[in-house]
Amino acid sequence: MAVRVGTVSVVLRPRPLIVTALASVAAVGLALWSMTVGELPLSPGEVAAAFTGDADAAVTYIVVDVRLPRLVLAVLAGAAFGLAGAVLQSVTGNPLASPDLLGVAAGAGAAAVTCIVLGFDGSAASLSLFALAGGLLTAATVFGLAWRGGMRGTRMLLVGIGLGAVGNAVTSLLIASAGYEDAARATTWLIGDLSGRGWGDVHRVGWALLVAGPPTLLVGRSLRSLRLGDAVAAALGVRITRARVALLLLAVVLTACATAGAGPIAFVGLLAPLIAARASATAETPLVASAATGALLVLVSDLVARSGPLGLELPVGAVTAVLGAVALLLILHRANTA
């Protein structure tokens, strides 16, 4: 089904649409339900009352200033990571290319911790800017080092793993050298914990999605042509290099800002696009469906983390890391035995 608005035409396929719709509905439903669960269980009526201003101050505070930002942040960060992962996987043609394995998330994290340790995180924008600079620098270094008259997916991943290790080491170094308070703040941020995040963090990720999301989808339309090979894509009117560089930049922007807002939530950028592509049964990775799946994934993981298996509150990053690592092993296993 083709939809045409002026000169822009978009091919809509039913199956990715259904996946997007299902993931979105599930995410919204889950989000609404998770407003009621927590240390203080609330009835749906009480939650609604908090929004209309009829509830008492404590309940309003819990719903509007504690649970709502956490939820919105989970959705936005999940969408950003999912979208970034989908773009990276499509552009590189490698199902394992993700912000984590390419080292971009680690680079953004190291830069963000630098910002905290240097004491520049007073203003809302500076943490994002630092993360952005770190992410871009890491991505440029990975591509620069992996480029040898051509790009090979595995070389890129291995270089990314190396640079990711450098990023994590720099982070540890900074935390070790920081004062106690900065170190504590940086550690909480690093562990990918969504508790204790406020509206400032939500704005950080929200703006990134608003600014980088639409252009990503727009340029992303050329991904289908790029899949056919550079010559065909060029013949179809795609400016290959420009499209690739633009998409990679946008993916890095999304990753860095989501990392700045929500901390490094491991492997969502790897997992969401893979699930979305499989559910959609399309050859190319569907961008919007990946974003919706990412949002759902982080929401579910955060719920699991909050509801406390073994009676403890986990950081959401630990849950997604376990899920993502198992998925990664399954992919490798399948690729090997196929």
Next chain:
Amino acid sequence: MAVVLLAGTVLASLLLGTKSADLGSTWRALVAPDGGELASVVHGLRVPRTVLGVVAGAALAVAGAQFQALTRNALADPGLLGVSAGAALAIVAGTALLGALTPPVAAAAALVGALATSTVVFTLATRGRHGGNPATLIITGVAVTTLLASLTTVIALSDQASLDSYRFWLVGALAGRELSLLWSALPLVVFGALVAGGTARRLDALVLGDDVARALGTRVARTRAAVTCSAAALTAAAVALAGPVTFVGLVAPHVARALVGPNYTRVLPTCLVLGPVLVLAADVAGRLVIAPSEVQTGVVMALLGAPVLVAVVRRRALL
């Protein structure tokens, strides 16, 4: 030359730190402790971390060379393959289940973890069409490491009180570890070293491929099993002593090959010397860069080792 380097780093490790001292007074504090501050620093802190660093470094370097031969993969390393993470998880899980572990039990747990992880990683990475692909092995290792490290984090979070002492160690650190740990890890080191020495010659045959090795009269399956056990034991000992330090096992064999050529009968002894040099150098650097506080040895080692990983990847056209 390597031995001179080792002597130099041992000396540096004894002399340098937040409270650096000159050679003469350190020597006096070492041989004739007078109960002064320097004597207690040297005996209580610097001698233990130097000795543990030497043993852990040698074990990791030899294990790295063995893993590289076993997998015919220049990128193999106990840390990158997840074997160290497996040993660390076993220790932390053991502590959570049984309460504080005595050093021998911790070493045994580490051995179980290391053996299990190396078996799983090898099986996952060597099956099927892309079985021989070096990148597959490393990415599998990264996935396994992430999985095991996350589980370790979860356990550590659930049992903060008894596991707080592990926080520093989990990044790989020689500071604050006691010399008595050495005795419980020693059986693993001795076993690993003996098997490593006995199988060194057969590693060269293994590198040529299983078929050639068989034709040369090597019992391939038996040799692989022996070398895997030895490498796992050495990794487990190193983790029990110094935590999961990555990249020593990657860097040392590469430097050794550059120095003495590809022959494993010469690479392994060279690793035995180079491993301690690397670990002690990283440890001393960690003490000095942000003195008076310290960076964990594992962190410095990652800063040194990751560029080597990138360089090796770039040099191989195959990857």
